Amino acid sequence: MVVMTCSNGIIQEFSMETRINEPIYISGVPTYNLYLEKHAHEGYLYINGIRAKALPGGAHYQMIEPQLFSYFDEICQLFNGNTAIFVDDESYLPFIIRNDSGTMLSIEIVGTTFVMNTKLGLDDIRDISNRIERIFRFEIIPLLKEVGLYG
Amino acid sequence: MVRWELAEFRAEKADKNILGFKADILIPDEMYNTMHTLIKFIYDGQKFMVNGSELELGYSIYEIKRRLESLLENNLINVLSKHSREEEYLRAFRLIRMGVHPYDKVVILDYAYNDKFLTVGDLLVKYPHSIGEELCKEPLRAETNAVSDIKSFYELLAEICRSKVRINIDLNNINEIIEILLQAIEV
Secondary structure, eight states: OEEEEEETTEEEEEEEEEEEEEEEEETTEEEEEEEEEEOTTOOOOEETTEEGGGSTTHHHHHHHHHHHHHHHHHHHTTSOSEEEEEEOTTTOOEEEEEETTEEEEEEEEETTEEEEEESSBHHHHHHHHHHHHHHIIIIIHHHHHHTTSOO | OOOOEEEEEEEEEEGGGEEEEEEEEEEEOSSOTTOEEEEEEEEOSSOEEETTEEEOOTTHHHHHHHHHHHHHTOHHHHHHHHTOOSOOOOEEEEEEEEEEOSSOEEEEEEEEETTEEEEEEEEEEETTTEEOGGGGTSBOEEEESSOSSHHHHHHHHHHHHTTHHHHHHHHHHHHHHHHHHHHHTTO
């Protein structure tokens, strides 16, 4: 699951889990499961709670920070005001979108049943979800792969 | 033809391909707008019943059956069938009227194939009986147990949007069936 919050078209914070084939060393421990984060009011990437540039190979991670955050900004620019977005990390499709006026989209899984409620029409939802999916598939994921933080 | 409102309509094909349906029709009282007479039609594959009494339909029965078969060949039911691993034992279509705007109605459409279902709710059916461009432009609810992940759920949403014409054909079929039945009982 990817969780992100936006404010007026700018990414504030996000968290994202990834799994990698080639481990990176965190406190000397080879690590395959990563938890990438950006905190609010900070322009840095954190990996498993540690600032990315402090890790071995950190210069590479630091180099992608501005580009990575600008890709998240592209998603945020789809919305006005404060917005929280929850994205499925297999399909990169959103399943919850909340803004200041309430829940715009909610897809809940209750047992084996998917329940969708929305304040938007399906055309708008598909438009938003297609754009989010494309930004992840063609921008965010390839960038993370370049520096070994994905796949 | 008398003014009527549909409360619920259900068509199904169950065990051994037995076609059935039931419809609850409300006939508003001419003097008191808030009062209605309820007419219950039931077909169990052999007999048509209206409010518990048998109804002779003559050749109209073939027209009704043809339209019921058409309702059950809906593309959304066929999509559900792709998610069921069991041999077919049930396909069903249900329409529930939820509320009435001055001339338009908010309805719920319910599709089923075996134990898989899809409910599409809060659709605005415009007077007299059609879904307009609003189908995928206005908020709606959807519920299903047919898919296993978010991606498949989104594919199902796309199929709903492609179904506007088909939903209108179904609404027309329901309308025609009710007109035939009401004529048969000379309401």
